[in-house]
Amino acid sequence: MGEGLEGVGLVTGGEGSAVKAAILAATLALASHSGNNSPGYAYVMEPSMRRSLAFFLALVVAMPLAPAFAQADLRTEGDVAKAQSAYEAEVPVNSQSESDRPGALARALGAVLGKVSGDRGVMSRPGVSQALRGAPGYVENYDYRQDQGTSRTGAPTFRTVLVARFRQSDVDGLIAALGLPVWPLPRPKPVLWLAIDDGSGPRLVGVAQANAARSVLDRAIERGYRLGLPGGAAAEQVLAGAIWRKDTAAVARASAKYSPPMQLIGKLYRNDAGWTADWVFVDNGNVLSSWTSSDADARRAMAAGADGAADALVKRYAKRVDSGVPGVYRAVITGIGSADDYLRVSAALQGVSVVRSIRPVSANGDRMEVDLELLTGISGLNRMLGDNSPLVPVSVPTEGPIILENEHAEYRLK
Template sequence: MIRAFQGFWLAALLLASFTATAQRVEGDRAGAQGPYEAEVSVNGQGEAERNTGFARGLSSVLARLSGSRSVSGQPGVGQELRRAKEYVKGYDYRQDEGVGPTGAPTFGTTLVVRFDQQEVDDLIETLGLPVWPMPRPKPVMWLGIDDGKGPRLVGLAQANAARTALNRARERGYALGLPAGNAAEQAAVGAIWRGDSAAVARASLRYSPPMQLIGKVYRSGPGWTGDWTFVDNGKVLSSWSTTDTDARRVIATGADGAADALTKRYAKRGTAGPAGSYAVTFTGINSSDDYMRLAGYLDNLAIVRNITPQRATSDSVVFSLDLASGLSGFKRMAERDGVVVADEGDTPIYRLR
C-alpha cells in the first residue's frame, strides 16, 4: 500500500518536472491567452489535420464558455464544428520539447487557435447554449489524502499532488485555489474526513470567495476513491464519489464536479428565445426543385431540429420548424447563409433566393 502511494507521488513529481521543462522551452512562443483561444495537439501542419484541430479547439472553447462537458452533443453543435474554420480569426503552431517519464526527450506540435469572439458569441446565442458568465469564482479546494498512514491536507506546498484537479479546472474555464496549509489548517483534515462541511467553511473564512471544494481521497481495494462535496456560501450544492485505479484521475474529478455544480447554478441561456416549434412561411417556391432546395437547406441548418410541412400555395409553403432556440436565432443563421431572406414585418416570412 505504501509503495503504491509512493508511486503516485513519484508520478506527480515527474509530471510537474515535465511541465516545468516544457514551460522553460516554450519561452515567449505562441500560446492560448483567453477564453476564445485553444491549444490542440496535432500530428502535422497539413490542411486536413489543421481543420480537425480547429474543430477540437472550437469544441474546447464552447465547453469552456458554457461550462458544459457535453456541449459538443447539443443540437446543432456538431454541424458547426464541421465549419469550425469559418470561426477562426488566426492560428499559429508551436513546437514543444520536453522530457518524458523515462528521461528521454519528447517532441510535439501544438496548434494554437484564436477564434473570433463575436462569431462564437453569435453561435452560442443562435444555438441557445448556456453561458457561464465571467469573471468566474476561484473556490478553495480542501483536499485530504490518506495512503494508509492517516489523512493529510494538501496545501500550497503540496500543490503537485493536486495538479490534475488544478489543470482540469483550467480546462473547464475557472481556477481552484489551495489553502496555505499551516498547522491550524492541517487540523481541518479531521473535519474533511468526518464530512463536516460547516467546519471546513469556517476554516476557509480567510479566503475569498466563500466556496469550498471538499474532497477526501483514500485507498479502496486495488484503487482509490474520492468523496467530494461542493459548498457555496454555506450551502451544499453537490456531493459525489468516484473510484479509479489512478489517484490522479480521482483527484481530477473533483474539479469536474465543482464545474458542473457551478454551471448548473450560474450558467444562463441567451436571449435568442426558447427552443420550440415555430410556424414559418417561405415564399418564392415556384417549382418542386425550389421546394426540395429549401427543404434540404432547412434540414441541414444547425438550429433546426425537425421540419414539418403544414400547408402550401402556388408559390409558398409553411413549415413548422422545431428550433434549438427562438426565431431570432434562426434569423441570424439565415442571414449568415443568404439562402433565404427575411421580409420586413413581425410575421416570420422568408423569401427563397
C-alpha cells in the same frame, strides 16, 4: 418528370439533357435537403432563369471555397502559445498540415462550447456536431505549440498542440442559436481544500504542493474556471482532520479569509483497486453537491473533483438564452429574381445547423414558401444567419411548434 413536381416540365426543347438534368437538380436543391419529394410542391422557372442557372452551376463546380482565418502573429522569443480564456482551446494534432487543421479546429470549438456553456455533454446536444463543421469560420486566430515530455522508459516524447482563439461574439451567437446555457463571466475561483492520505496519514495540499493537485487544477481550467489553493500555513494544516471528518463548517470558517466564499472539499485515499476521492462543494455555507470518484489512477480520481464543482456551479448560475421553441415554421422568401437566387437561398439555409429539414411549398414570381424544421425557434435561426447572410428577416411569427394559419416568417433576399 417526377411525381408531384408540377412545373419542372418547363425545362424543354433544344437544351441538352445534361443541362436539363443540372437545372432540375438545382431546382430541387431545397427539396433534396429534406429528402422529401411528396406531391403538392410547385415550381415556376422562367427561360432566362434556366439559362443563368446552367452557367452558375458550371461556375460553382469550378470555384473552390476556402474558409478565412489567420494564424496568430509571430511570437517573441520565450513566448509560448497557450489557451487563456473561455474562448480559447488547445487540442493535440498529428501535424501542422492544412489537412489536419479543420478537424482540430472543430474539436477546439467543441471544447470552447463546453467551457462557455459549462455543459460537459455539449457534444451530444442537437445541432452541435453539425455546427462544428463550420468551425474555421469562427476562428479569430490560431497557433501551434510543441510540448516535450518523457516516456515511462525515459525516452523523450513530443506532442504538437493547436491553440485556437474564436471570436467571442460569434461563439455567443452560436450558443444562443443552439439553445445552450451560458455560464456567465467572470467566474468565481473556489478554494480547493484537498487532503491526501497515501498511507501515512492525511495531509493538506497547499500552494507549495500545487503539483500534487495538478490534475484537478488543470481539469478546472479545461472546464472554464480556476481553483485556488490555501496558503498551507501550520494553522491550516490541522484542517486535514476536519476535511477527513467532512466538517464543512470548520473548513468554511478557515476559508473566510479567502475569496469567494466557495470551497471544494475533498479527501483522497487508497482503496483495493486504486484511489477514491470523496467530495463536497460548498457555496456561501450551503452544500450544493457531494459525490465520490474512484480510479486506478490518482490523477483521474482527483480530476473528477473539478468536474463535480463545475457541474454544481453551472446548475446554480448558468442561464439559458431564449432561442425559441423547436418545431416546423413556414417561411416566405421574397426578392428572388433569378435561378442564381434560388441557389443562394438554398445555400444559406442548408449552411445553418439549427435547420433540420427544408420542405419547399411553392415558388411563384419573386416569392417562394418553405417549411423549416428547426432545432430552435425562428429567433435562433436568425441568430445563426447573422448579419452577413443574404437572407434578411422582415417579420417573425409567434414562436411555437405549430404553424398557425396565414402566419409565417418573412425574409428578403438581398
